Amino acid sequence: PGSPDEDGDRFVEIWNLVFMQFEQQADGTRIDLPKPAIDTGMGLERIAAVMQGQYDNYETDLFKKLIVASAEHSGVEPFGDQNTSLRVIADHLRSTSFLIADGVLPSNEGRGYVLRRIMRRAMRHAQMIGCAEPLMHQLVPALVGEMGQAFPELVRAQALVTETLLLEERRFRKTLDRGIRLLDEEVANLGQNKVLDGGVAFKLYDTYGFPLDLTQDALRAKDLTVDEDGFNAAMDKQKTEARAAWKGSGSTATETVWFEAREEFGATEFVGYNTTHGEGKILQIVVNDKTAKTAAEGDEVSVLVNQTPFYGESGGQVGDIGVFVTESGATIEINDTHKKLAALHVHVGKITAGNISRGDVVQMNVDQENRNKIRANHSVTHILHSALRTSLGDHLTQKGSLVAADKMRFDISHSKALTDSEIRKVEDDVNHIIRQNSEVTTRLMTPDEAIKAGAMALFGEKYGDEVRVVAMGSDPEGSDYSVELCGGTHVKRTGDIGYFKIISEGAVASGVRRLEVLTGNAACAYSAVQESYLSGAALTIKAPASELANRLSSLISERKVMEKEIADLQKKVAMGGGEPGSGDDVKEINGIKFIGQVLDGIPAKELRGLADEAKGRIGSGVVAFIAVNDGKAAVLTAVTDDLTADISAVELVRVGAAAVGGKGGGGRPDMAQAGGPNGAKANDAIKAIESAIA
Template identity: 60%
Template sequence: EQHEDGSRTRLPKPSIDTGMGLERMAAVMQGTYDNYATDLMRSLIVASAEASKSDPDGSHAVSHRVIADHLRSSSFLIADGVMPSNEGRGYVLRRIMRRAMRHAQLVGVSEPLMYRLVPALVRQMGEAYPELRRAEALVTETLKLEETRFRETLTRGLKLLDEEVEKQQGKGVLPGEVAFKLYDTYGFPLDLTQDALRARGMSVDQTGFDAAMAKQRQDARAAWAGSGEKATEAVWFELRDKVGATEFLGYETEVAEGKIVALLVDGAPVDTVEAGAEAAIVTNQTPFYGESGGQIGDTGVIFSADGAEFPVIDTVKKLGDMHVHIGKLARGRLKLGDIVEMKVDKALRDATRANHSATHLLHEALRRVLGEHVTQKGSMVGPERLRFDFSHPKPMTAEEITEVETIVNGVIRQNVEVSTRLMTPDDAIAAGALALFGEKYGDEVRVLAMGRDEDNANGTYSVELCGGTHVRRVGDIAIFKIVSESAVASGIRRIEALTGEGARAYLVQQERMLKEAAGALRIAPEDLPSRVVSLMEERKRLERELAQAKKQLAMGGGSGGGAAETQVQELGGVKIIARKLEGVNPKDLRGLIDDGKKQLGSGVVAFVAVSEDGKGAIAVGVTEDLTSRYNAVELVKAGAAAMGGKGGGGRPDMAQAGGPDAAKADAALDAVRAAVGELAGAA
């Protein structure tokens, strides 16, 4: 430490990081003490000020700095594959984003702001960080959706905070349990509560907040411990230390011998398993793939030399490298040390292989069609179908889905051999392999190369790190068909697809349904789309005509009989229309009430719609000149009560309610008439 007189004092811990990072070095080089005055940050601050029509150095200077700083960090996290969520790194991202969004609100911006600043960030840093430019669409859409939703949370949270502050009657500290309630129940983060209170000269009781948080965690841990999961998982740690990892042979074979090194029944180690018992078996080596990386576990059978037969219904991985075979011993006895023959269900394994390899081809096709911002966010691969989650801000169009299918099927038809190499993660990525953000890779990884593409530097269509099982040649996939594309979460889409026999069966079924539909209309299959369009237009026309006919019937007469059929009555000098309507949708009652009020000019209108299932709905309208004497809400309640209903809602001039017993529709109308008559007499 150098003092003003030039003397120096040795630091208590020499050689520690001084914090002289890129931004501080840039500040020195640009002749300023302020990191935010450097060209790295100033352009973003100015962009924020221009978008919000405010002074970058005025009263909101701190807010503009927060927005610029957090815009940059949020955008880089999203570009690296992190998406906002309520846990893990996604929660860190969400808190960073929300703090900036809170300051955008403080500046006075009424609409989402941050997504409009992304182009300025890309111009500033996109050349040095090309991944930022590639992910610009994803970053923009994610920020826009998150800020739109957060503004709703912010409005609700600030209102609740105002109410709680008023209850404190001038106290300078908000109780910790109140701040925790805002956080836990209404999703209002503590730092935003603190920011909002700081402007009022208040603070949060941090000790009380921490205590409430600790209690919640303690309750959650107690509930989890009570489930028995903790004790069960401890067994696997002990077994792993005792028997070691399982050697996986399934890349090369579906049949192998192994030695039983552990047996478990009801989560407890045993020496023998008798017929009829459900058990878990661990062997020193296995051809069975344990569920991981999105690929489900293998099924099959384990035999012993003395006739024991153990159908394997699932295979799971424990602690990353111990394969556990789950099933029920069909016959015989198994004991520790037995040498067993292990056979994987080849048909299911082959179908799973095809689906898993197809996910690699799909991933690359999505990146080519939608952009390099696409990254895998999850998958499920089984013998029946594949499911693939990926980052993308909006639904795929039909044209994009068709293009992806065309690309994948084109690679499948190449029928080139799938190559596998063992490499270090760094060497694999340097060679062009696609690694998944957030995945943990060991010292050695399997690198899968599929397809041929002369335009690629390595001449290969897809290169990824993957420990799953795959086809020998891409042609083994046979055919690829996308059956659905949907949303999973903000910025995350999901594709479900079929390969091989599953895809063929799906296409056969689609063709059969197409022919059946065309046959029912007595047209050629190729004419079905245009005929469906014309039928829909015809249906809309008929629905309009039917609605008009029902309206005319309601207003001009019809069957029914009794007092309910009377068109216009007068009760105490007040005109009233009261009718029972068969086959009218309750949602159409409001329009009919308006028409009735226009017909009367002055008066009360009451209609009961009777549905086929025996339920009723009643609506009552009162013209504006009579609302001081008659309240539609009170009248409709009287009618609903006669049909066994309760309540009713609306306005003094229009109200509606339901009734479970439409057989009492006439009684409901009589109740409305009686109520009108009583009020007329009272007047």
Template identity: 60%
Template sequence: IWNLVFMQYEQMANGDRIDLPKPSIDTGMGLERVAAVLQGKHDNYDIDLMRALIEASADATNTDPDGPHNVSHRVVADHLRSTSFLIADGVLPSNAGRGNVLRRIMRRAMRHLHMIGTQDPVMYELVPALVRKMGGAFPELVRAQALIEETLKLEEHGFKTMLDRGLKMLDDATDGMDEGAILSGDVAFKLYDTYGFPLDLTADALKARKIGIDEDGFSTAMEEQKAKARAAWSGSGEAATEEVWFDIQDRDGATEFLGYETETAEGVVTALIKDGAEVKTASKGDDVAVVANQTTFFGESGGQQGDSGIIKTEGGAVIEITATQKKLGTLHVHLGKVVEGDVKVGDAAEFRVDHARRSSLRANHSATHLLHAVMRKHLGGHVTQKGSLVAKDRLRFDVSHPKPVTAAEAAIIEADVNRLIRENSEVSTRLMTPDEAIELGAMALFGEKYGDEVRVVSMGLPEANEHAYSLELCGGTHVKRTGDIGMFKIVSEGAVSSGVRRIEALTGDDAANYMAARENVLSTVASELKAAPEDVPARVKALQEERRRLEREVSDLRKKLATAGSGGASGDDAFKEVNGVKLALRALEGIPAKELKGMVDELRDQMGSGIVALVSDDNGKASIVVGLTDDLKDKFSAVDLVRIGVEKLGGKGGGGRPDMAQGGGSDPSQADAALAAIEAHVAG
């Protein structure tokens, strides 16, 4: 039923074995093995849990669960379970860290689905079967189901595209290789690094052809890449700088943050850093970083920018703080310049935050919480925060969403956020354990690390349940009531990466000023159009239609002028004959290059047989097009003729077909010379 592992010794590098202080036994008795015993099964994959997922995989792929692809169905079932739990825990696929582990697990299952023969994403369709089987015991699966399905669907779609490109590259790299040959480790690593091909996928693809892989070469290439990354990191200077903060933290401990309740407080300067090193004193004019035992200044974190303000010491020194950062998660580091006196380590000081900046930051941060809740309501539960910027003058919010947010959706979202602002509900915060917060229904931000105690921020009146409209774990600063935000205005929406959209918005005075500026533009346009503001769209549409009509008329007139001879002659009088060949040579003014070909075609049709050369001066640039009728292609080439003209126009080259070619130059004043050169060539 299980393997018993008796752990008794620690084996040293030289082979010696030392008795462990507490020998132990590992039974390897997991959930699946217990279930197998209770259900009378001899295979973990035959238990009810795994069998349900295996049959779901077989149904989705229209194959036999116990047929030739039975191993693939087992891989899919096992990896579906692990990936779903990882995503529910906040891990999303990426190219580094735990996200990379998730991506590799997902892609192994997806590779087996590809081996079965699926053409479209399938794995996401299996999530409901998993939720039905395990959602009762693990409610986080139910809560995250929409996100799991969206993530799997997007990842499998991208993987299939990658698979096609990677297999083509692999085929090219192994073209001509015989059985027993070895694929270069560099090539295998390139497949991994560029296309996300794990080494086992490359090995499987080559197995049928009996081609091996230089795994040592692959490992060498991997280590070289890691070494370059390490060198780049250490070369950035971050390691030396961070060492200072470690020393300060070890010596003085964490900074206590008082800024949730007040913007002014007393503290003691515990460290001063100048030019990357600790100093005891900083004087007027010095750029300095200040650390204190406690502060009202919020340190930049969680997407919210840090506070600015003033630090005044008892000795009369004044430090203007322009930014506050959080180092090592516990130190609030005030960055600024000493503008009066000398500041010394140990000085008592008053820490006064810039109220206007703090107010704007709080409004923008609280607005992101409302925006998050509203987007989940209107776009779906799969919407989760992927990043944010809370600045003084704007907010930026990135969310998981597979397609653009339409203008209609954005309007609904904006209106709902403003409705919540007008409710003017209280914004409350509570401290509790992470487990208590999640049980209450608070949203934790994926990728964030939380300690033993977290702040839960709630805002907005309840709708369908007893909880607030927005309930999130957050360490940032917020308004007292939603009405303090003032107003909310979305100014842009766009893509950040595959499956991630970005909303940029304004609040308060910035939103009001933005709206006023747009209204001013509308009023100006309406005045110029001599129309009421509400009539501007119809008036603009009418003007666009009128412009298109006029452009067509102008184009027609240009063609008539170009195809007429000097003095408005038409027919044979519009052409000259040189060496038995009809010529239509025209120097034109202000004709766009794109219209010349159409004019050449019209002139050729009028001539029946002959050569057309048109040169146009379009905003100081010369354009030339030469065309000839089919009966003359054996005697002349439009390409040769256009190059003769281009040379005179101060250009180079020119090209096209034997019957139609074009080029350009920088000197339109030589149009007559270019046409004369073409005529001379035809004359022989």
């Protein structure tokens, strides 16, 4: 104390002990803890630095190799002036790679936004050290080489990590330069002020994807700060406006009703795993977002009962539909079942006969056919998940799903489109498990027991103290083909699914692909329709279906040849049977050769080639062609290089465009193009261009 080093910067804490003896009260007094304790914490990487004789973590062998790799790819010295940026890149590369390997993808909310902030801070530092191209994805092999043996999930997810980093850095670079320009402009306007307006920082965040800490980093280098209160105020204003819009929808009042219902009645008991029928007692009725003691025929209602066989929408599976009937004969057609506050099954429907009251006993019947279709679609998501991981790699994880009676949608973390052969392989594997017709088993376990038993838990899902573990199918070694934690409803045997067909595959977000799927009769009907299309096409071109692809390829090639021949003939007809610049079509205007023609029916895209031909034939001069199609005019002017100092193709094309009712036009001094809606004035446009040359 009292020395220049009293702030402790010359010391690095590698281990600490905290002796906990007192509990401090609100008034500042302290009382003895019932059981004093000692808490200890060790910095593993700091211990590694000590053992290796280094002063900090970044000089250990692990970080050195990442820093050297980063320096090599960016063309800077590894331990020179850019050392801070290289350290940031190395540290953030490691954290982002592990997050992606664990199933987190960059997004604008939640854990995905935390990942995006870390990634973008590193990418900003890559830009600061002069990297013109994306850097971080190039460093993944070095990270996997260092840590892949200890953490095999990095090896499995290497392709996904690489692709995700590349896509995110490309996306960020598109807005980074514009954001930096805005920041530089605002900094230049600060004058003597050292604080950037919080509203500007929020615009950088909201419009250009700059997290606040990234803006602060950029300002810190210039000895400036940001008005954090202003930033937070702008953020709060946006949230308040969004919250007001949500309140206006009536959702707030409705949610309050269900909070109160949960407090009063507790959770709904779900009895629908083994039955689609049951008896229950009406606990709460909601009409027009308000609780009601009774409801009459024609009312749209939300009904809460003490127990139900109706599955409430959750985990991607839609809610059940069906009917409630009271002892007095009142009937409620249930068209959806929601799950509120993770505890209440809320039945939404319309009273089609009689009146209902709180306390009524109801017979509940789930629509059996609809439930069976949902069961099949949900069970196939499990089989599909395993088939995809088997074919494409363990890096692949489920990112979302929609399980309905008429369709199933399945989102996966995968950076590339599935090829036709990959889709066929997955379909074959899934249908093989379906044909096994093996029993689908369900066991209740704790989450830890389930994971130890090999069950797959979906990242981000919340599980209770007891979970359902669903297993189905068998692999070549005799083990379960699919084992997952799941609270949804499933088929009894895989054969109940019937048949499986992928009908589409595409991208829905960065690094996320979506499969749309049909099962059972719907899949069979879809395949039958596709087969009828195939048969119809084969009949039309008079070839067996097996030769359809080759025959179509041949026809397409023949068509291209014919189209070229027709285009050549059209050109000759439009040019009067000759070639552009070959004779009578050439005029002289004040000693300058000029070709000006209206070409009916010639596609606008052909004009550039025709103009090049004409320029080549006349050697020196000006060309003006106007193509007329469907009453509209496309104007092109061209000037040989020796004349561009005195005559501009851009100026000429604007004259021609004005004559046919167009505006502007653009290009280069030697060639320019424009258009106009009045093709009937094409000849007037040629004359106007002639006059402009004269």
